[in-house]
Amino acid sequence: MDTPRRSPSRFGLHKSSSKTTTEVSDASQVSMYQSQTDVSEKKRHGLLSSAARGVVGVLGTCFVVSLKKTKEEDAYAFKEISISSTSAGTDRSGTLSIGSRKSNSYGNSKELRKPGTMTFTMGELSKATGNFSPNNKIGQGGFGTVYKGKLKDGTLVAIKRAKKNIYDKHLSIEFQSEIQTLSSVEHLNLVRLLGYLEHEQERILVVEYVPNGTLREHLDCLHGVALDLATRLDIAIDVAHAVTYLHMYTEQPIIHRDIKSSNILLTENFRAKVADFGFSRLAPTDIGATHVSTQVKGTAGYLDPEYLKTYQLTHKSDVYSFGVLLVEMITGRRPIEQKRELRERITLRWALKKFLEGDAILSLDPKINRSPAANLVVEKVLELAFQCSAPARQDRPSMKRTAEILWNIRKDYRELLEANGEGGQPLLPPPEKAMEEESSFDMREVIDKIEALRFLNN
Numbered sequence: 001m002d003t004p005r006r007s008p009s010r011f012g013l014h015k016s017s018s019k020t021t022t023e024v025s026d027a028s029q030v031s032m033y034q035s036q037t038d039v040s041e042k043k044r045h046g047l048l049s050s051a052a053r054g055v056v057g058v059l060g061t062c063f064v065v066s067l068k069k070t071k072e073e074d075a076y077a078f079k080e081i082s083i084s085s086t087s088a089g090t091d092r093s094g095t096l097s098i099g100s101r102k103s104n105s106y107g108n109s110k111e112l113r114k115p116g117t118m119t120f121t122m123g124e125l126s127k128a129t130g131n132f133s134p135n136n137k138i139g140q141g142g143f144g145t146v147y148k149g150k151l152k153d154g155t156l157v158a159i160k161r162a163k164k165n166i167y168d169k170h171l172s173i174e175f176q177s178e179i180q181t182l183s184s185v186e187h188l189n190l191v192r193l194l195g196y197l198e199h200e201q202e203r204i205l206v207v208e209y210v211p212n213g214t215l216r217e218h219l220d221c222l223h224g225v226a227l228d229l230a231t232r233l234d235i236a237i238d239v240a241h242a243v244t245y246l247h248m249y250t251e252q253p254i255i256h257r258d259i260k261s262s263n264i265l266l267t268e269n270f271r272a273k274v275a276d277f278g279f280s281r282l283a284p285t286d287i288g289a290t291h292v293s294t295q296v297k298g299t300a301g302y303l304d305p306e307y308l309k310t311y312q313l314t315h316k317s318d319v320y321s322f323g324v325l326l327v328e329m330i331t332g333r334r335p336i337e338q339k340r341e342l343r344e345r346i347t348l349r350w351a352l353k354k355f356l357e358g359d360a361i362l363s364l365d366p367k368i369n370r371s372p373a374a375n376l377v378v379e380k381v382l383e384l385a386f387q388c389s390a391p392a393r394q395d396r397p398s399m400k401r402t403a404e405i406l407w408n409i410r411k412d413y414r415e416l417l418e419a420n421g422e423g424g425q426p427l428l429p430p431p432e433k434a435m436e437e438e439s440s441f442d443m444r445e446v447i448d449k450i451e452a453l454r455f456l457n458n
């Protein structure tokens with residue numbers, strides 16, 4: 001099927017409008033949010049176990065890990081989008097709580113709890129975390145401190161303790177928002193809320209513990225091995241599934257608002273789980289409503305420039321952030337690389353320039369070996385990433401479409417690996433409905449790219 005002709009404006013590269021937009025957004029993103037991000041990043045990195053660093057130190061290098069997933073594992077993920085809406089629907093009817101596991105008991109098992117509202121006592125959570133011992137601290141974010149905990153029945157959990165400030169009404173609202181949002185969702189690729197505690201000064205969330213660190217940590221090789229391209233593609237698809245689910249299959253559409261690599265947690269099998277719904281708000285459902293106006297929240301580098309400019313939040317703001325995330329996964333670089341020279345500082349812009357010059361492969365994370373198959377992934381994923389992060393939201397694809405394109409890219413990648421005898425990744429059957437359109441880019445677009453390149457060089 002022919003892909004529609006893409007004009008420079010689909011990339012948002014018309015001189016008159018987009019340059020201004022990009023500059024405004026970059027500047028405001030850096031100034032408004034960078035300090036906050038830096039602090040939490042530093043803290044988080046400071047918190048990485050010395051053991052992890054030890055591994056890196058001992059190995060002296062970062063090996064590429066290649067993971068073979070079973071057909072069943074992936075097939076499950078594909079099914080998840082379609083079946084989850086049903087199961088979540090059941091949950092929302094109030095008969096089955098996503099927080100309360102039928103076979104497991106948390107806190108008082110006699111209570112019949114509403115979805116996601118399992119309550120814990122301070123005693124239980126104190127015990128689970130060794131009295132909130134610093135030894136059990138695994139993270140620090142905008143919301144507060146995160147501890148690893150073990151419940152009575154042995155279940156490992158992450159316990160997110162909000163900063164204490166009962167007079168901060170905003171925090172309480174955020175807490176309620178996180179509970180409400182989390183409680184209505186259930187998906188393999190979303191971190192599950194197990195319960196909460198709200199008592200006097202304390203606001204604590206108990207969520208599923210995801211044991212293998214954040215995507216950002218893995219891109220930084222802090223766990224000793226670099227993620228190979230196949231795994232990065234799988235992770236991107238997991239995230240796309242999760243966000244598609246939030247946008248399309250929950251009772252009320254949910255905009256995540258803070259998609260970023262440090263909010264992507266990985267399981268031992270390198271399945272991705274999207275975390276941190278603290279910033280999310282329910283998307284509008286009114287017929288005719290296309291956006292909610294709200295105060296700008298998110299993280300520097302990932303913020304939709306149109307949202308920054310207009311304060312209007314739509315699903316396409318998540319798509320923008322996801323585009324930035326895709327570039328991050330291909331390049332290994334953070335969205336904003338403060339220490340690099342000016343022209344390399346905004347990774348999206350730097351990678352776009354390489355792409356338009358026909359040198360997309362030069363932007364590939366140096367930890368990944370170059371090959372014809374890698375070349376294909378870099379070209380196609382970057383092309384998709386730039387569509388996702390087009391300055392104008394109408395030029396961005398939906399999250400569902402983005403997932404479908406990623407499926408195609410993965411399929412092409414695996415076929416090329418097989419053909420070149422490069423890898424042993426098993427070929428998975430294509431998901432039933434997803435393969436209608438090709439994600440190739442055609443020669444006509446080269447002309448557009450040259451035009452765009454001229455624009456960039458001006």
Ligand SMILES: Nc1ncnc2c1ncn2[C@@H]1O[C@H](COP(=O)(O)OP(=O)(O)OP(=O)(O)O)[C@@H](O)[C@H]1O
Pocket residue numbers: 040044138139140141142143144145146158160191207208209210211213214258262263265275276
């Ligand atoms: N469910 C979880 N399982 C395992 N570790 C977690 C879990 N949730 C959070 N963490 C760890 O705690 C860190 C802080 O998480 P948190 O969601 O509070 O903040 P953040 O998203 O990193 O930052 P911010 O709130 O500023 O966006 C994460 O980077 C991760 O290392």
